Amino acid sequence: MVVIGRDGGPGATVEFGRYRAPDGSAGASVELDCESPHAALVVGKRGYGKSYTLGVLAEGLAAGAGVAPVVVDPMDVFGTLTADGSATVVTEPRVDPDALPPTAWCELVGLDPESPGGAALWRAAATGTTVAEIGATLAELDCDQAARRAARNHLDLAASWDVFDPDGLDAGSLASGTATVLDVSGLPAAAANAVVRATATALYRARVQGTVARLPWLLVDEAHAFFDGVAAPALRTLLTRGRQPGVSLVAATQRPSALPAVAASQADLLVAHRLTDRRDREALARARPSYVDEDLTARMPTEPGEVRVVDDATERLHAVQVRERRTPHDGGSPTASAALTGRSLK
Numbered sequence: 001m002v003v004i005g006r007d008g009g010p011g012a013t014v015e016f017g018r019y020r021a022p023d024g025s026a027g028a029s030v031e032l033d034c035e036s037p038h039a040a041l042v043v044g045k046r047g048y049g050k051s052y053t054l055g056v057l058a059e060g061l062a063a064g065a066g067v068a069p070v071v072v073d074p075m076d077v078f079g080t081l082t083a084d085g086s087a088t089v090v091t092e093p094r095v096d097p098d099a100l101p102p103t104a105w106c107e108l109v110g111l112d113p114e115s116p117g118g119a120a121l122w123r124a125a126a127t128g129t130t131v132a133e134i135g136a137t138l139a140e141l142d143c144d145q146a147a148r149r150a151a152r153n154h155l156d157l158a159a160s161w162d163v164f165d166p167d168g169l170d171a172g173s174l175a176s177g178t179a180t181v182l183d184v185s186g187l188p189a190a191a192a193n194a195v196v197r198a199t200a201t202a203l204y205r206a207r208v209q210g211t212v213a214r215l216p217w218l219l220v221d222e223a224h225a226f227f228d229g230v231a232a233p234a235l236r237t238l239l240t241r242g243r244q245p246g247v248s249l250v251a252a253t254q255r256p257s258a259l260p261a262v263a264a265s266q267a268d269l270l271v272a273h274r275l276t277d278r279r280d281r282e283a284l285a286r287a288r289p290s291y292v293d294e295d296l297t298a299r300m301p302t303e304p305g306e307v308r309v310v311d312d313a314t315e316r317l318h319a320v321q322v323r324e325r326r327t328p329h330d331g332g333s334p335t336a337s338a339a340l341t342g343r344s345l346k
């Protein structure tokens, strides 16, 4: 057995797959370290197993002691993780708006902070943390009526998402032991971003303040949508500083070229499925650390579940076939033949 993600020594691991020889035959079993926190990037074009791999990690972490996986599910494909009883799904996630700084409110609702309405919302958000408090401050604010109206309308939009609640998900319940799937698939992108921002912030703060014992792992599918929104600062914090207090981030995307450079430069594990888009391949090639002397795109995986893993801990590149899921996988593309035979439409 080989453990990727640590350079020897004992500790907790997640069952990941088997070494894959160039002829496709399976070799020694491969586990991933979860004794220590990590920042990992999972990339791959649609249909080559990126969500499946995230599910494999979530399953393994859910079974592990001392860790607490939280999966952000923008495509409603991780509900099946509940099949073995080790995960719960939160279908209507609500989070404490206190995690959003005043500056984030304008971006969240799409108001330019330089505009009169944006400036009014910013000022109101500086004195209140809940939507109701911000609204009450706004009503009393010394500003012109048009600015107040614009700010109010945008604040009402945020309230209509119904994702803010001071008594919403807290780090203590998220890190209680079983895996948590946050189903954000029904939410507008901005609302899903608010959920991710607040969740990442809560987990980070809780570990810094020492209020949760388990090491949280935040697994984010379609991560480009969150690095491009209000969630970005919190995800960057996890990438750059999360490991120190013990918070791991696994960011999965089909568009590595759409992620900020810091994502690749800070990741200590890079799991690459097949990529064909030129910009994405170039992004992967740029992510190659100096200790890997081979172009990462030179021998691109060809089958679903086949990955190349760059591991900072051992400074090695591994070719792995990711293991099969124990719980059913709910992803994949709809096909006409599946529809005819009545199989899953997902």
Ligand SMILES: Nc1ncnc2c1ncn2[C@@H]1O[C@H](COP(=O)(O)OP(=O)(O)OP(=O)(O)O)[C@@H](O)[C@H]1O
Pocket: 044, 045, 046, 047, 048, 049, 050, 051, 052, 053, 254, 304, 305, 306, 321, 322, 323, 324, 325, 329, 331, 332, 333
């Ligand atoms: N490790 C694996 N072992 C066996 N089959 C796999 C594995 N990984 C992926 N597959 C197969 O490939 C299919 C596509 O995988 P998956 O849904 O994860 O794709 P994806 O790259 O995440 O696509 P999307 O971008 O649509 O989410 C799965 O439904 C499964 O049949």
